[in-house]
Amino acid sequence: MDTDVTSKIYLRTLQLLIFLAVGTATASESGSWPMFLGNPSHNAAAPSRLTPPLKQLWSFDTEGEIYSSAAVADGQVYFATLPGLVYALDTTSGQPQWTFEADTEIDASPAVSKGRVYIGTKGGKLHCLDSRNGEAIWTIETKGKITASATVDRGIIYFASHDMNLYAARTKDGTVIWKTALPSEATSSGIYSTPALADDILYVAEKAHTLYAIDATDGRVLWRYATGSAVYSSPVVANGTVYIGGYDRQIHALDANSGKLRWKAPLDEWIYASPVIYGNRVYVGSKDGLLTAFDSKDGKQLWSLDLHGAISSTMTVTRQGLGYITNEDGEIFALDLSAGKIIWKDIVEEDGFHASPVIAGERLYIGSMNGYFTAWGKGHE
Numbered sequence: 001m002d003t004d005v006t007s008k009i010y011l012r013t014l015q016l017l018i019f020l021a022v023g024t025a026t027a028s029e030s031g032s033w034p035m036f037l038g039n040p041s042h043n044a045a046a047p048s049r050l051t052p053p054l055k056q057l058w059s060f061d062t063e064g065e066i067y068s069s070a071a072v073a074d075g076q077v078y079f080a081t082l083p084g085l086v087y088a089l090d091t092t093s094g095q096p097q098w099t100f101e102a103d104t105e106i107d108a109s110p111a112v113s114k115g116r117v118y119i120g121t122k123g124g125k126l127h128c129l130d131s132r133n134g135e136a137i138w139t140i141e142t143k144g145k146i147t148a149s150a151t152v153d154r155g156i157i158y159f160a161s162h163d164m165n166l167y168a169a170r171t172k173d174g175t176v177i178w179k180t181a182l183p184s185e186a187t188s189s190g191i192y193s194t195p196a197l198a199d200d201i202l203y204v205a206e207k208a209h210t211l212y213a214i215d216a217t218d219g220r221v222l223w224r225y226a227t228g229s230a231v232y233s234s235p236v237v238a239n240g241t242v243y244i245g246g247y248d249r250q251i252h253a254l255d256a257n258s259g260k261l262r263w264k265a266p267l268d269e270w271i272y273a274s275p276v277i278y279g280n281r282v283y284v285g286s287k288d289g290l291l292t293a294f295d296s297k298d299g300k301q302l303w304s305l306d307l308h309g310a311i312s313s314t315m316t317v318t319r320q321g322l323g324y325i326t327n328e329d330g331e332i333f334a335l336d337l338s339a340g341k342i343i344w345k346d347i348v349e350e351d352g353f354h355a356s357p358v359i360a361g362e363r364l365y366i367g368s369m370n371g372y373f374t375a376w377g378k379g380h381e
Contacts, residue, residue, distance in 0.1 A: 034111060
């Protein structure tokens with residue numbers, strides 16, 4: 001075998017072993033949730049065993065709509081409001097620790113790593129902030145708005161812009177290592193999908209209809225797959241398969257290495273949320289208010305549960321298989337996923353939810369469309 005190829009394989013293997021050692025320790029810290037959908041592969045799995053009934057522990061009024069899902073680390077919870085304010089709140093009291101004011105709107109979610117907070121804005125900027133005080137450390141400017149959240153892994157941050165590029169930059173100083181164009185044939189496109197990362201491959205979709213697999217080391221396009229309709233959903237990677245939903249009202253399951261379609265299954269309405277994988281099942285919410293469970297191997301529909309309000313946010317799953325999910329009617333649910341049954345719900349705000357619920361430790365955090373950011377828990381902490 002060629003010496004360079006052997007060296008590259010050895011290096012990737014060594015990086016993976018280091019990542020597994022460090023990453024496992026990070027994931028086991030149940031008091032953290034460092035990025036959108038929890039981790040680079042987007043499995044939305046919380047190591048917590050949070051069980052209902054829950055009660056509101058505190059609520060903070062931002063006076064601005066919240067599309068941004070939260071990130072949690074080191075006793076602080078981070079999120080943004082649509083008007084462009086980034087907040088850090090104390091997880092125990094809900095008191096603000098600092099705010100950062102961007103020069104434009106924000107609906108992306110923050111990512112947190114090693115004392116830094118990363119978040120993109122509709123003004124086309126990716127900001128790196130000091131998690132202690134919210135001061136800007138560096139900023140990357142693109143030529144399009146940034147609406148998708150960033151993914152951080154091993155000192156590299158990956159993010160997409162509506163200039164139709166996917167970027168990889170060093171977290172240390174914001175140096176762009178590579179950028180890859182995701183060309184679209186549509187006259188109006190963009191990238192709303194947050195990149196997922198597994199085994200040194202990035203998966204990201206552009207709005208018009210195409211899912212891309214990209215080599216995370218150099219930005220080369222490995223394969224592409226046309227979904228047939230608009231994509232706002234972010235991909236999820238599990239067990240060698242990539243899952244993604246679309247406005248074609250179908251969930252697609254693809255071989256992660258080749259992009260070959262393994263199966264696709266229809267729903268009755270648009271899919272905005274990301275799929276969630278737990279055990280041997282795939283769960284996805286749709287705009288008609290249905291949460292549907294499929295067999296992850298063949299796409300056979302197992303059950304469908306009517307949550308009544310449109311579902312735009314992605315469910316979070318606990319260690320013992322309880323799913324927490326919200327709808328646009330302002331309801332939050334805890335579900336027994338094995339049976340497909342509601343075991344608890346709370347009616348919160350008439351304006352409803354677009355942000356996804358986050359579980360860190362024994363608390364659940366989420367922001368609503370009317371500007372309140374709320375923590376739920378058992379009330380005994």
